[in-house]
Amino acid sequence: MNKIIETVPNFSEGRDEAIIKKISDCFCNVSEVRLLDVKPDRDHHRTVVTAIGEPEPLKNCVLNAFDVAIKHIDLTKHKGEHPRMGAVDVVPFIPVKGSNMNECIELAKEVAKSVSAKHSLPIYLYEAAAASPDRQNLANIRKGEFEGLFEKIKDTKWKPDFGPDKVHPTAGATVIGAREYLIAFNINLDTSDMKIADKIARAIRGSSGGFVNIKAMGVELSGRGIVQISMNMVNYKKTPLFRAFEMVRSEAARYGVNIVGSEIIGLAPMEAMIQCADFYLRLENFEMKQVIENNL
Amino acid sequence: MNKIIETVPNFSEGRDEAIIKKISDCFCNVSEVRLLDVKPDRDHHRTVVTAIGEPEPLKNCVLNAFDVAIKHIDLTKHKGEHPRMGAVDVVPFIPVKGSNMNECIELAKEVAKSVSAKHSLPIYLYEAAAASPDRQNLANIRKGEFEGLFEKIKDTKWKPDFGPDKVHPTAGATVIGAREYLIAFNINLDTSDMKIADKIARAIRGSSGGFVNIKAMGVELSGRGIVQISMNMVNYKKTPLFRAFEMVRSEAARYGVNIVGSEIIGLAPMEAMIQCADFYLRLENFEMKQVIENNL
Numbered sequence: 001m002n003k004i005i006e007t008v009p010n011f012s013e014g015r016d017e018a019i020i021k022k023i024s025d026c027f028c029n030v031s032e033v034r035l036l037d038v039k040p041d042r043d044h045h046r047t048v049v050t051a052i053g054e055p056e057p058l059k060n061c062v063l064n065a066f067d068v069a070i071k072h073i074d075l076t077k078h079k080g081e082h083p084r085m086g087a088v089d090v091v092p093f094i095p096v097k098g099s100n101m102n103e104c105i106e107l108a109k110e111v112a113k114s115v116s117a118k119h120s121l122p123i124y125l126y127e128a129a130a131a132s133p134d135r136q137n138l139a140n141i142r143k144g145e146f147e148g149l150f151e152k153i154k155d156t157k158w159k160p161d162f163g164p165d166k167v168h169p170t171a172g173a174t175v176i177g178a179r180e181y182l183i184a185f186n187i188n189l190d191t192s193d194m195k196i197a198d199k200i201a202r203a204i205r206g207s208s209g210g211f212v213n214i215k216a217m218g219v220e221l222s223g224r225g226i227v228q229i230s231m232n233m234v235n236y237k238k239t240p241l242f243r244a245f246e247m248v249r250s251e252a253a254r255y256g257v258n259i260v261g262s263e264i265i266g267l268a269p270m271e272a273m274i275q276c277a278d279f280y281l282r283l284e285n286f287e288m289k290q291v292i293e294n295n296l
Numbered sequence: 297m298n299k300i301i302e303t304v305p306n307f308s309e310g311r312d313e314a315i316i317k318k319i320s321d322c323f324c325n326v327s328e329v330r331l332l333d334v335k336p337d338r339d340h341h342r343t344v345v346t347a348i349g350e351p352e353p354l355k356n357c358v359l360n361a362f363d364v365a366i367k368h369i370d371l372t373k374h375k376g377e378h379p380r381m382g383a384v385d386v387v388p389f390i391p392v393k394g395s396n397m398n399e400c401i402e403l404a405k406e407v408a409k410s411v412s413a414k415h416s417l418p419i420y421l422y423e424a425a426a427a428s429p430d431r432q433n434l435a436n437i438r439k440g441e442f443e444g445l446f447e448k449i450k451d452t453k454w455k456p457d458f459g460p461d462k463v464h465p466t467a468g469a470t471v472i473g474a475r476e477y478l479i480a481f482n483i484n485l486d487t488s489d490m491k492i493a494d495k496i497a498r499a500i501r502g503s504s505g506g507f508v509n510i511k512a513m514g515v516e517l518s519g520r521g522i523v524q525i526s527m528n529m530v531n532y533k534k535t536p537l538f539r540a541f542e543m544v545r546s547e548a549a550r551y552g553v554n555i556v557g558s559e560i561i562g563l564a565p566m567e568a569m570i571q572c573a574d575f576y577l578r579l580e581n582f583e584m585k586q587v588i589e590n591n592l
Contacts (some may be wrong), residue, residue: 001592002589004589004592006588027321034591034592037592048515052588052591054590091438096588097588097589098588125555146442187582194497241573241577242576244575245576254318259578260578261578261579261580262577262578262580263579263580263582264579264586265580266584266586267586267587267588267591268586268587268588269588269589270566270570270587270588270589273569273570273573273587274566274569274570274573275573276446276576276577277537277569277571277573277575277576280538280572280573280574280576280578281537281541282555282556282558283482283539283557283558283559283560284557284558284559285559286559286560290330290560290562290563290564291563291564291565291566291569291577292300292302292348292392292393292563292564292565292566293300293393293565293566294590295330295332295442295563296297296300296330296348296350
């Protein structure tokens with residue numbers, strides 16, 4: 001594959017295995033598309049699909065998944081712990097390799113245009129694809145959920161970006177957009193003191209004065225008798241892993257605490273890892289094409 | 297490509313562009329093979345080709361290159377600064393991704409068998425493919441060069457591994473084998489004192505008591521007024537880049553000298569870079585398949 005885009009669509013069905021399979025099948029046996037993960041959650045009544053691929057074939061998979069989900073999911077009968085607004089609830093596109101954010105925004109708009117027309121489905125664009133700052137945040141758009149949307153959509157402030165100004169009776173509305181790759185990165189400390197973990201988390205996360213692209217909280221690893229700084233790195237390009245690591249190291253040292261290890265949960269783009277080699281080896285003029293695998 | 301093997305064949309022709317093109321063309325427009333580099337050297341009268349690919353198609357490219365080189369190169373008329381023994385002088389196979397050393401040894405033997413039979417060409421196996429320790433080192437095998445081989449080959453100690461006990465009249469003999477990926481890794485120091493560079497190079501290289509898989513020497517970067525530890529990392533799996541870096545840092549500190557930067561010349565496997573991220577981030581249980589690109 002020359003260009004790789006990732007999509008992580010969320011569907012409001014986490015219990016009926018036959019429907020979940022019909023949805024995930026949309027991403028299987030398609031040339032230039034790879035299904036990486038399917039995570040159904042019974043309590044959330046929600047399934048998160050992760051797939052990567054070339055833009056065009058990936059788009060077609062997503063369109064097929066919309067057809068299946070809208071046919072089989074009825075939000076008037078849906079209850080779950082997770083906030084939701086649509087049968088296909090949210091669809092982000094993420095540039096992974098050889099592609100940029102603008103392409104993902106375009107892809108989001110193409111999908112929005114296509115599904116809104118075909119299914120009379122209202123679409124909101126979010127994150128990097130948002131038309132205005134108050135639509136960047138998914139939680140803002142989804143506030144009120146499916147049930148509240150019937151009133152909310154009448155407010156001109158919440159006119160959909162694509163499709164009718166009218167909620168789809170069973171499929172609600174969908175939020176589609178483009179964002180950077182999110183890396184789940186945790187750092188473990190040689191202390192059991194949660195107060196220290198909380199202080200470091202506050203120091204490092206954007207919401208309390210730290211890095212704009214880091215969400216962080218302290219977590220107790222009671223089995224190991226230690227604490228962890230659990231982070232979501234929402235833009236590794238601008239706020240790389242090594243910077244979070246060095247910042248946590250520095251803050252922890254202030255309490256006489258050391259880093260004993262870290263972990264990356266799930267997947268990370270090669271570039272996020274190579275950035276770390278580049279930083280710590282103090283490489284001069286290193287280019288990604290010097291990685292053999294990038295010549296294929 | 298599922299398996300990637302690299303080959304870096306050396307041909308004893310560095311001046312005639314038409315012949316060099318005929319040789320490099322053997323690696324072009326072949327499905328599952330990528331020609332990465334062609335480096336002719338007029339003084340050495342030698343061309344180094346770098347290509348990667350799936351084992352079978354890559355092997356066929358190499359076999360075709362043998363045909364071309366043996367047809368066009370006459371060692372009885374060859375003079376150059378670089379030691380050489382054959383029209384195709386040396387052919388290493390290197391496991392890069394999804395392949396191991398045993399497969400490369402097998403590939404080396406298949407090529408050896410095929411070209412020795414087709415061209416009545418004596419073949420010596422070297423490095424990981426060597427039949428005995430005194431054949432591991434290329435310099436041992438090549439000592440005496442083309443001109444000396446007519447006598448050397450009569451010694452039972454230097455009976456070829458494949459092919460006749462008789463030097464090919466124009467193409468000499470070829471050394472074929474398997475080895476680990478070689479990374480050219482240089483570290484720059486904030487001093488102009490070559491004595492310090494030499495001392496650090498001696499501390500770190502295997503030949504004078506350092507790491508077995510590191511070859512190192514001090515080099516003056518007169519343009520920048522600093523010195524460099526220039527290294528060949530001949531087995532990054534067993535002796536990784538970060539270990540060389542940390543060792544140089546430690547030795548340099550003993551003289552009050554700092555590392556100002558480093559550089560990787562040419563290509564490096566992704567794994568060699570990720571090892572560094574893994575080390576410096578103190579990652580727990582990180583697996584290569586967590587890199588998105590490894591799921592393609």
